[in-house]
Amino acid sequence: xxxxxxxxxxxxxxxxxxxxxxxxxxxxxxxxxxxxxxxxxxxxxxxxxxxxxxxxxxxxxxxxxxxxxxxxxxxxxxxxxxxxxxxxxxxxxxxxxxxxxxxxxxxxxxxxx
Amino acid sequence: xxxxxxxxxxxxxxxxxxxxxxxxxxxxxxxxxxxxxxxxxxxxxxxxxxxxxxxxxxxxxxxxxxxxxxxxxxxxxxxxxxxxxxxxxxxxxxxxxxxxxxxxxxxxxxxxx
Numbered sequence: 036x037x038x039x040x041x042x043x044x045x046x047x048x049x050x051x052x053x054x055x056x057x058x059x060x061x062x063x064x065x066x067x068x069x070x071x072x073x074x075x076x077x078x079x080x081x082x083x084x085x086x087x088x089x090x091x092x093x094x095x096x097x098x099x100x101x102x103x104x105x106x107x108x109x110x111x112x113x114x115x116x117x118x119x120x121x122x123x124x125x126x127x128x129x130x131x132x133x134x135x136x137x138x139x140x141x142x143x144x145x146x147x148x
Numbered sequence: 149x150x151x152x153x154x155x156x157x158x159x160x161x162x163x164x165x166x167x168x169x170x171x172x173x174x175x176x177x178x179x180x181x182x183x184x185x186x187x188x189x190x191x192x193x194x195x196x197x198x199x200x201x202x203x204x205x206x207x208x209x210x211x212x213x214x215x216x217x218x219x220x221x222x223x224x225x226x227x228x229x230x231x232x233x234x235x236x237x238x239x240x241x242x243x244x245x246x247x248x249x250x251x252x253x254x255x256x257x258x259x260x261x
Binding site: 039041044069076078081124138139141 | 181190193249251252253
């Protein structure tokens with residue numbers, strides 16, 4: 036009973052193009068959504084987040100879109116760079132801050148020069 | 149600014165042995181968490197703590213114990229190690245301001261043979 040699903044295990048894109056990473060969730064109580072990036076042999080690092088009161092949040096090259104009716108969110112990276120190659124985790128929480136995060140399985144992004 | 153420090157980085161245990169994974173944070177965060185990541189899987193919550201002296205079980209607590217005697221430290225104890233506990237363990241902390249997400253340590257790779 037996976038509550039946060041990242042159905043595609045990997046994505047490969049060319050440098051300079053757009054990367055779109057998708058995430059679906061089943062728990063309608065989730066109100067906060069976060070994306071983490073993870074390099075090999077390192078811990079995940081926080082990338083960007085969005086509250087359910089918004090449908091879009093931008094931070095530089097990274098934009099997260101939230102579609103509550105479809106229980107779907109996506110992370111757009113434009114333009115993609117080789118340094119973006121990593122595993123990306125989608126995470127969700129029913130409330131902010133201290134509440135326990137539920138993580139997806141992750142998606143490996145490879146950006147080719 | 150060390151953030152979240154985990155030791156050791158690698159460890160091989162024999163079945164039935166015990167060990168303690170150390171986690172220390174220097175950000176004065178009240179909330180701390182232990183996750184495990186199995187190959188191809190997302191992060192699963194083992195135990196968490198909302199402050200010194202308070203701990204609670206997560207999704208996969210069996211075979212583990214924790215304590216939180218200080219704000220800084222949140223050690224994870226494995227008793228009677230089993231091959232199913234072979235995993236990468238991540239400690240994380242947060243102040244409760246969700247927009248910044250968790251800060252993770254670099255992980256402990258544990259192999260039980």
